[in-house]
Amino acid sequence: MTGNSLKLRLLLKLILTNRTEFYDRVSTLIEVYLDRLRAKPSMSSGARLTTVVDSLGGVLGRDLAPFLAEQAAMEVEKRIWKNLSELSNEAPFELYHNADRSLAQFCYLACRTLSPKVVLETGVAYGLTSTVILQALSVNGQGCLHSVDLPPLGRNADNYVGLLIPQTLRSQWHLYRGASKRVLPTLLPQLGTVDVFIHDALHTYWSMKGEFTQVWQYLRPGGILIADDIEQNRAFEEFVQKAKPSFYAMIQEEDKNASFGIMIK
Numbered sequence: 417m418t419g420n421s422l423k424l425r426l427l428l429k430l431i432l433t434n435r436t437e438f439y440d441r442v443s444t445l446i447e448v449y450l451d452r453l454r455a456k457p458s459m460s461s462g463a464r465l466t467t468v469v470d471s472l473g474g475v476l477g478r479d480l481a482p483f484l485a486e487q488a489a490m491e492v493e494k495r496i497w498k499n500l501s502e503l504s505n506e507a508p509f510e511l512y513h514n515a516d517r518s519l520a521q522f523c524y525l526a527c528r529t530l531s532p533k534v535v536l537e538t539g540v541a542y543g544l545t546s547t548v549i550l551q552a553l554s555v556n557g558q559g560c561l562h563s564v565d566l567p568p569l570g571r572n573a574d575n576y577v578g579l580l581i582p583q584t585l586r587s588q589w590h591l592y593r594g595a596s597k598r599v600l601p602t603l604l605p606q607l608g609t610v611d612v613f614i615h616d617a618l619h620t621y622w623s624m625k626g627e628f629t630q631v632w633q634y635l636r637p638g639g640i641l642i643a644d645d646i647e648q649n650r651a652f653e654e655f656v657q658k659a660k661p662s663f664y665a666m667i668q669e670e671d672k673n674a675s676f677g678i679m680i681k
């Protein structure tokens with residue numbers, strides 16, 4: 417069975433087993449289609465990661481660059497690439513789901529800089545950003561990561577969500593399965609306050625706007641919001657205008673033609 421016919425079969429099976437998930441997946445397909453008709457951002461493409469790290473360090477009054485050179489950061493990166501290269505042919509999702517290296521580096525740096533108690537991310541896939549965040553929390557000696565993911569359709573896909581996360585880091589990890597628009601309204605009041613938020617789930621206008629709006633109310637002053645693939649629509653730039661963060665930047669990704677954005681509340 418080809419990849420697409422397997423996905424179709426798994427999708428149709430949801431009509432019998434989980435109507436809510438069926439509805440969420442079909443509405444995703446419609447949103448993705450409609451997004452093609454939307455205006456693209458008017459903002460220019462991003463700056464280099466090192467440039468933004470320097471200016472953020474200036475704002476915070478600290479040199480942040482040493483975090484990127486830490487041994488724990490190097491080790492986790494090496495382990496991730498080794499594990500990815502050993503992924504079996506049966507792995508159910510395409511590798512394009514994986515976060516870009518510069519996004520992963522910034523997630524590590526944000527968690528080392530703020531030493532957060534509560535980190536929230538949407539979009540896990542094999543767990544690249546989750547792994548670097550958990551590594552940073554482990555170096556800090558405090559904090560938990562709460563991850564929300566509706567896995568891509570694929571054979572035994574659920575078993576592969578967060579596959580890269582080593583057992584030693586899992587005690588600080590909580591995974592919530594489902595579309596972020598369903599999970600966040602219940603999860604956010606339980607968390608109370610969020611120190612770092614990473615959006616890396618569904619990159620449509622409505623999904624990004626919805627996540628930013630919901631999470632911003634719970635992000636503490638000085639907390640960081642990080643959003644991947646902000647070049648796809650105007651959700652990030654509109655939110656910058658509306659929320660008036662104390663600092664924001666767009667960063668050009670290293671390995672793909674995309675940008676991620678950051679805002680400090």
Ligand SMILES: C[S@@+](CC[C@H](N)C(=O)[O-])C[C@H]1O[C@@H](n2cnc3c(N)ncnc32)[C@H](O)[C@@H]1O
Nearest residue numbers: 514515539541544545566567568595596617618
């Ligand atoms: C770009 S990948 C995440 C990559 C990951 N952060 C990493 O570091 O490699 C996006 C993930 O979000 C999931 N997803 C898609 N739509 C979603 C939604 N509405 N809510 C939650 N997760 C979603 C996808 O199935 C996929 O697992």
